[in-house]
Amino acid sequence: MSEVLACIDGSTTAAAVCDYAVWASQRLQAPLSLLHVLDKTQYPQRSDLSGIIGLGTREHLLEELASVDQQHSKRALDQSHQILEAAQARAIQAGTDTPLMRQRHGSLVESLVAFEDSIRLLVIGRHGATNDTVSEHVGSQLEGVTRTVQRPTLITCGDFLAPQNYLFAYDGSFTARKALQMVASSPLLQGLHCHLLMVGSDSATCHTLLDEAAEVLKTSASEVTLVWREADVEPSIRAYQLQQKVDLLVMGAYGHSRIRQFLLGSTTTQLIASSICPLLILR
Known part of the structure; x- marks a missing residue:
């Protein structure tokens, strides 16, 4: 790679x-x-039409169709x-x-x-x-x-804007921690402000997981802001993007929480479509 x-x-x-x-x-x-x-x-291929128009009786038409196909392909x-x-x-x-x-x-x-x-x-x-x-x-x-x-x-999506910050949608799962390690070790987002967002009903557990994740990011991010939301994933992410003017949304592709259900379910395209900034999906 x-x-x-x-x-x-x-x-x-x-x-x-x-x-x-x-x-x-x-x-x-x-x-x-x-x-x-x-x-x-975008480049139609020549079809075998001899059985339809009668090869031999209309050979000139076959040649014409082949020429049109070639022109389309060349264009x-x-x-x-x-x-x-x-x-x-x-x-x-x-x-x-x-x-x-x-x-x-x-x-x-x-x-x-x-x-x-x-x-x-x-x-x-x-x-x-x-x-x-x-x-x-x-x-x-x-x-x-x-x-x-x-x-x-x-x-x-939209015009280019060099990211100065990013929102990491975190769920505390094993694969999410791996994605977090990828972000922390990669120069791609080095030195940018990270908004670390978690969606869940147990605030104490969420804050503990967020604190642990912040420790991983402290050597790569210029600043880490911890965010906990209890509402649904997509509205929470969208509202926070708008409020904080987030430049880039980062998500792991797999997990074991409501974020996983949201990302891998039939609403995958909804997340991509609703994001108001570019989306980085990590494997």
Whole structure:
């Protein structure tokens, strides 16, 4: 796991994805790669229509259809290359070394699984090119990515803003403690103010767990603010984000509490959709 991989498409979110990927690459001192995936719907393949139109009697029509398919494919490839070149130029202008451009055919999930072993951090936009203007709507492939790719994933929304603070949604579970260790040992969030939030009904237990977690973070965070809420997870997180103007939401992907039920249940996309800032999901 050595590189920051940014998923670039033709949507308006591509600029923010590129900017966050550059920021992460510089913080992690890791190389940056830009990936654009050509879905099959973007470059129609030639079909065998001989049985329908009668091979031989309408051979010229077959040739015409093949030519149209080739033109569609070429346009899609040219557009893909232009998208990657624009992202590469933006990244270079932001001060990073020349990123590697990668172009793949097929599905986004399959492409990311193929690169999974080399990914240190995946950066992807919340909206895709097919639902670019839909407010608080998750890209059609994003949920599949977050459930399949077993690498830390940074999901962007809105314009780029270099994070100065982050909200860590903590539940005290074994996997949440592992995620906390990842944050504490990684240069990605080093020196930022951490808001450590826990949702639960037992305040005494919550405060004990929060104090223990704060000890883990004290060497990496510039400041740790402990927060306990008894209400539901999603409204609590959203309200705190708004109140404190949080720049980044951080969550472990697995746990054993109400946060786990919320994140892994059918409302996974609700959390991603409702967040007013980028979301970092840790595996």
